[in-house]
Amino acid sequence: MPKLLIRNCQVLQVDESEARVLPAQDILVEGNRIQAIAPTGQLDPGPSARVLDARGQVAMPGLINTHAHVPMVLFRGAAEDVDAHAWFNDYIWPLESNLEEEDVYWGMLLGLAEMIQAGVTSVADHYFFMDQAARAVQEAGSRAGLGWAVFGSQGEEGLKRAARFVEQWQGQADGRITTWMAPHAPYTCDDDFLRATVEWAKRLGVGVHIHAAETREQTESSLARRGLTPIQVLERTGVLEVPTILAHLCGILPQDIPILAGNPVGVAHAPKTYMKLGMGLPPLQEMRAAGILFGLATDGAASNNTLDIWESMRLMALLQKHETGRPQAMPVHEALWIATRESARVFGRPDDLGHLAPGYLADLILVDLSGPHQQPVHSIPANLVYSTRASDVQTVIVDGRILMRDRQLLTLDLAEILGQIQGSMERLMQRVPERRIQVYRP
């Protein structure tokens, strides 16, 4: 692959205490890595390099979605204004019983198209038929950490399939695909099943991606049933010993925080879903103060309605200010830090993702700030958090390859994807009484 020179952009640099923007920079990409960043004109890319003019645009790390069920875009808007019990039992789990392999493939492609158009370059996905999802990731060119979701009711067989998926796909697509074991949740997997999952994870050298303490109701039910919080269950079954993405945690209790702080976990935070389903919020500030990592997430589009990490970032920051009554809470640089470098840690790539610097993966996006909703620009970091729309992302590069340029998708045929999905809709949207993949009974 020839070198790629991104010319004359403004480069966002975020650390834990500030967000800065370097004006008029060139970024040189060689292979799938950033080779150098320097003031415009100082780098010599050689005669064969491809040059991308990015004058006035902001270069920043591609956004990372640390917890999603991407193919659920198929059910976007299909279950509105209902509580969690109805959401699972009357809509989503009956609908998911209609899913066939091909649905996951096309749904994954659609969701990846949506995310590429929104500048989301990496996703930790937790769903079914994940070999199909992996196939879609291969084609789209995105980066993904994939886990085949398993319920305890699927027993040994389900677990083995999830493990086989890890064996087959870990490191595939030139390393763009990584994998996790992905048991559904403590309330749908018994202790032996969780222990067996951890065994597999350790044997395969991967982490675990799991829902936990999604609501206070789940925690209370666990306490009533067995005197343990869901987090204590995860500790006792060894889940927290391996690198783990914990989705949601809106229902955690104070005693859970020291447990999490002592283990290699990251929390996937999907505030739009929490608001929409009235789930409450995890005590994010207190948990981060205890050293627990947070990554931004969307959850599935059946609850979140989009896969837009800009919206997750904005809501995360707004909610911290709202909940505390302190406008100083979650300042702009902290929101950007979580969206980029901390999300990269939760995603399992602390050392070469979520930051623009030599040696890091060339996963980056170019954001246009020329629209009237962005002008005049007094603070690029503030604009990125509070004014930027997904549609301001112009160009998306993953692993050194351009996936979108000037808003044109280069790897995916959206019309074909939508046509395929349209053809399956009638079958997919059937709801047959008593047919569902599980019963929600936390």
Place this chain on the structure above:
Amino acid sequence: MPKLLIRNCQVLQVDESEARVLPAQDILVEGNRIQAIAPTGQLDPGPSARVLDARGQVAMPGLINTHAHVPMVLFRGAAEDVDAHAWFNDYIWPLESNLEEEDVYWGMLLGLAEMIQAGVTSVADHYFFMDQAARAVQEAGSRAGLGWAVFGSQGEEGLKRAARFVEQWQGQADGRITTWMAPHAPYTCDDDFLRATVEWAKRLGVGVHIHAAETREQTESSLARRGLTPIQVLERTGVLEVPTILAHLCGILPQDIPILAGNPVGVAHAPKTYMKLGMGLPPLQEMRAAGILFGLATDGAASNNTLDIWESMRLMALLQKHETGRPQAMPVHEALWIATRESARVFGRPDDLGHLAPGYLADLILVDLSGPHQQPVHSIPANLVYSTRASDVQTVIVDGRILMRDRQLLTLDLAEILGQIQGSMERLMQRVPERRIQVYRP
């Protein structure tokens, strides 16, 4: 003006109990009004009509921003992560002391461009140098209810200027401009000043647009100082006797609700600003149950960072679910009702704005749902509330005139506007110690 036929769109219809979409409709516009809506092909517009093909797009009423300070787009992102005292005293009021007439003109044009691109066709604006804002509205083609903001410290002279503005501009721009008296707030205007304002409003036959009880601190301070809530002050000074837009009310107390319910008031609701500044929220559900009207708003872009009513609508609904813990709260149709018909009432046009039907003003927008973040579409109303971005608005019509077509602004020259603003930035962004238009001391 020749007739305009909008062909083959889907028409959103919202009432208090549901939101429906009529498929495959034509909308016939004559002059500045909707003449007819009927299934595609049934209307004969005559040979000279202009035809707009809107296949697959959703036609809905243009959005209404019931409280803004539009020219504050000039200060977008300039005061971040600070409390209300610092926001006013250290940033905004010092910066506003730099404003000259031309700044308001260009700032207004920029904000109107932003709103047109977001499908916001009407705005109730509350700012300074409003003759310049009116000039901008004339040129942009938007609909606006304008009030010249006055502090009590400006006395008789300020009041007369605001009244003169009303006399000059009420009904101008072919009726697209209406006006209000616009005293700043009870904590910056004494009782005599408020009474005099009401006198003027009654004499001129217009309403009042004012900030009130923006935070609990303001209410407590008013109670401590004089034993009255800000709402009681407005009642006692007669402000509530005329049609009044009350901005924010995050600090109201239970005893205020019956007062408001008995008077011709509407509440402008700007949830992004409330979250961002940690202001709390008004008890929206309880107030609406008492019969008090709500309209969506953005406030100024110095706090809200955009003038995007889609975002206001989404946050309003999400916050109601979040605050109550009930995902059933503020269902999709209620959010759309508030965004359209109830906002039109607050804006002072209950009978011919905020709804698509024969006889209503032809203020309408065409929204594209073909993007990957919208597909597949199971519920157009749900998509409008939870998946639509401002950038999905394709075409904007106000008063029968097309202001944006296929995302191209037809009445405004954005490059010129931005150039003019850029040239004033250095002067505008000076902060001179102790120079500010007011001191925030609620």
